[in-house]
Amino acid sequence: MVYKDFQDIKLSALGFGAMRLPVTGEEMDAPIDEARAEEMVAYAMEHGVNYYDTAYGYHEGQSEIVMGRILGRYPRDSYYLATKFPGYDLSNMDKVEAIFEEQLKKCQTEYFDFYLFHNVYEKNIDLYLDPQYGIMDYLLKQKAAGRIKHLGFSAHGRYDTIRRFLEEYGEYMEFCQIQLNYVDWKLQDAKAKVELLEEYKIPIWVMEPLRGGKLAELSEEDTASLKAVRPEEPVPAWAFRFLQSLPGVTMVLSGMSNMEQIKANILTYEEDKPLNEAEMKVLLETADRMMNILPCTACRYCTAHCPKGLDIPTLLSLYNETRYTNGLITHMAVDALAEEKRPQNCIGCKSCEAVCPQQIEIAGAMRDFTEKLQEEVGL
Numbered sequence: 365m366v367y368k369d370f371q372d373i374k375l376s377a378l379g380f381g382a383m384r385l386p387v388t389g390e391e392m393d394a395p396i397d398e399a400r401a402e403e404m405v406a407y408a409m410e411h412g413v414n415y416y417d418t419a420y421g422y423h424e425g426q427s428e429i430v431m432g433r434i435l436g437r438y439p440r441d442s443y444y445l446a447t448k449f450p451g452y453d454l455s456n457m458d459k460v461e462a463i464f465e466e467q468l469k470k471c472q473t474e475y476f477d478f479y480l481f482h483n484v485y486e487k488n489i490d491l492y493l494d495p496q497y498g499i500m501d502y503l504l505k506q507k508a509a510g511r512i513k514h515l516g517f518s519a520h521g522r523y524d525t526i527r528r529f530l531e532e533y534g535e536y537m538e539f540c541q542i543q544l545n546y547v548d549w550k551l552q553d554a555k556a557k558v559e560l561l562e563e564y565k566i567p568i569w570v571m572e573p574l575r576g577g578k579l580a581e582l583s584e585e586d587t588a589s590l591k592a593v594r595p596e597e598p599v600p601a602w603a604f605r606f607l608q609s610l611p612g613v614t615m616v617l618s619g620m621s622n623m624e625q626i627k628a629n630i631l632t633y634e635e636d637k638p639l640n641e642a643e644m645k646v647l648l649e650t651a652d653r654m655m656n657i658l659p660c661t662a663c664r665y666c667t668a669h670c671p672k673g674l675d676i677p678t679l680l681s682l683y684n685e686t687r688y689t690n691g692l693i694t695h696m697a698v699d700a701l702a703e704e705k706r707p708q709n710c711i712g713c714k715s716c717e718a719v720c721p722q723q724i725e726i727a728g729a730m731r732d733f734t735e736k737l738q739e740e741v742g743l
């Protein structure tokens with residue numbers, strides 16, 4: 365196992381994500397298959413994984429309970445446990461104390477090694493920063509009392525939102541968890557976010573290194589182009605090698621759903637094998653091809669021509685994302701927009717297309733985006 369220094373401790377560079385544990389039925393919301401989860405944790409422990417990441421909402425609240433039970437069988441100082449304050453649900457904002465106490469009980473522990481503001485994004489940042497809820501004050505007190513060892517945040521928000529959070533709370537943040545992989549490097553502006561965190565000297569924790577499993581298997585053409593430069597590397601390992609090439613990355617969390625995945629990930633993490641410049645170029649070119657994204661350059665020539673006042677480049681950026689995700693992230697971002705700014709307000713007049721230097725078929729994209737949102741998340 366590769367280890368990384370974090371302050372005065374050594375963390376396994378691969379962490380065990382408890383967001384998609386094995387379940388007993390076909391549906392993702394079926395009860396967790398605890399026996400299989402226990403075997404997976406045992407394998408991870410034996411192979412040097414010392415970081416376990418859960419959250420209040422994972423598996424509808426069951427992940428913390430099951431992970432607490434499983435990890436409770438190991439000496440408390442043999443692993444690091446992370447969980448998060450569920451501020452993605454705005455109704456939790458005034459319950460920080462009750463939720464924190466409940467989490468300690470659920471996880472059968474007296475302290476959390478790592479505790480995060482869960483998902484800072486456009487919709488909750490005002491409340492996270494609002495002193496009336498006292499979330500930061502409360503968490504700092506828990507830290508002073510030794511019940512939180514390290515405080516950080518996770519974010520699906522956009523660059524400006526993360527910057528705003530850092531401007532207010534950056535001095536207290538010891539780490540930040542973002543969605544980072546070779547597709548999101550461009551698609552979700554992850555490169556700029558990495559540079560921002562480096563500016564604040566905040567170590568990076570990575571979620572969705574395989575983009576919910578989508579980077580575990582590529583088309584024949586994409587697989588062949590990667591094999592041509594590193595024949596021995598399995599396709600999923602490229603996602604981890606990409607992350608090993610970024611100096612700011614300390615922790616990579618992979619949601620573990622079965623033994624096969626955990627074995628493969630641990631095998632990859634027996635070695636640190638960053639990509640060289642040529643390999644990185646091939647990988648990022650592959651990512652561009654995979655995304656087949658609409659080539660909006662955000663020049664904004666179109667926006668003044670839209671009778672509905674839509675922020676077309678932002679919507680196209682979200683549309684590009686939704687074509688390559690399960691819609692969850694896009695759902696949150698669209699939900700954070702005022703109703704009159706959502707893609708369903710497009711009337712198909714094509715005034716925008718007449719001035720678009722990239723000749724993007726914007727009206728069709730808005731129609732398709734609207735349909736996708738309705739199908740996937742009922743927006």
Ligand code: SF4
Pocket residue numbers: 669670671672673674676709710711712713714715716717726727730
């Ligand atoms: S087609 Fe839609 S996005 Fe384009 S100008 Fe008309 S209303 Fe705006």
Ligand code: SF4
Pocket residue numbers: 659660661662663664665666667676677680719720721722723724726
């Ligand atoms: S004019 Fe075209 S390229 Fe420019 S912002 Fe609008 S859609 Fe994007």
